[in-house]
Amino acid sequence: MKIKLFSYNVVDTPIHRLSGVTKLGSFLFLSFAVMFSYDIRVVLAIMLFSLGVFKVSKIKFSQVKAMLIYVLIFLVTNALITFLFEPEYGVKIYGTRHEIIHLVGRYRLTWEQLFYQNTKIFKYVAVIPFGIVFLLTTNPSEFGASLNSIGVNYKVAYAVTLTLRYFPDVQRDYHNISQAQQARGLEMSKKSSLFKRFKNALIIIIPLIFSAIDRVESISNAMDLRGFGKGKKRSWYNKGKMTLQDYTALTISILILITTILISVFVNKSRFFNPFI
Incomplete structure (x- = not known):
């Protein structure tokens, strides 16, 4: 029989050994960090971290192939709809205009719009591995206990x-x-x-x-x-007990979130990183 999709992946890895509370908390902290920041440098750093976590979890590609296909379709559709309805949104955010080509009517492709939409795509790519890892490495019963704990x-x-x-x-x-x-x-x-x-x-x-x-x-x-x-x-x-690994994982997740907020507040003075100034 084929490998089951969207089901608990029974493998002995550092990710699997974390308690459900830790994985739920870390997922929420890291997801908020990615969603909060539009600094592509921060987003790419978190994306590399999420891909590293995904690799450590030893999840097989066959388990997530269907999910990734739907995600790819969603990303392409989202990018097209964003450009169709707001082709100048990047210009409004960054306050500059560097036109690449005039397509038709009000549709002008600019570097600002490309930069904004690519940042959005990387944000999705950064957070999706965390969701997959959380879903496939958490025992369903332990997940229920985690929800009840919060x-x-x-x-x-x-x-x-x-x-x-x-x-x-x-x-x-x-x-x-x-x-x-x-x-x-x-x-x-x-x-x-x-x-x-x-x-x-x-x-x-x-x-x-x-x-x-x-x-x-x-x-x-x-x-x-x-x-x-x-x-x-x-x-x-199946309620898991907190160990040193759990506290370490939560600490790392919280530090990433705090660093993301500090960079936005004190370095960029905004949620957006503007390379055009």
Whole structure:
């Protein structure tokens, strides 16, 4: 069977050994640092750090290939829409104009607009590895415990945990149903047209939905029989303990965030780095 997508990646790495609270906190601190700053120097530094973390986590490309394709489509679409609606936004931000070429009408390609949009793209590229690492290296139960530790109601935290645990089950059911349908003559290979494969995929989705409903009902009945939700609090079996590695990771994340804010406030005097002055 193919490698499961969007599921917990069981590997012994320094990233996996961190507690769920640490990974959640670090992800939030680093994501805020990337989103706060439009200094391309800071963004590139954090991007290299995020790619290093991604490499250490030993996540296989096959696990995130589909996600990266969607991200690439999103980045291209976002860049085109930004230019179509605000072709002069970079000029407004940096206060200068260095025109490259006049395309048509009000659309003029400038170095300021290119610099702004490239900075935005690098910001996304910097934060996406953190999200992937957090999602694929955190045990779903430990993630629920982490959410509950920062004040999220345990019912909501448990619902998120069940959702993450459900991804591998849905993938397995889809694979099994697909194999059964292909054995009956349903064409799903690359030999058929894209439209035909899409239509046949819809045929598979129908039994998949019924299978999902049955599983949800079974889980709901089991939780009701065990009195889930009766108490105001609950304990977590997989709640990780904080170690020196956890405190070190959190400290590094906080220092990166603080450094980003200080550079924006005292060096650039703004969230934007302006190379055109």
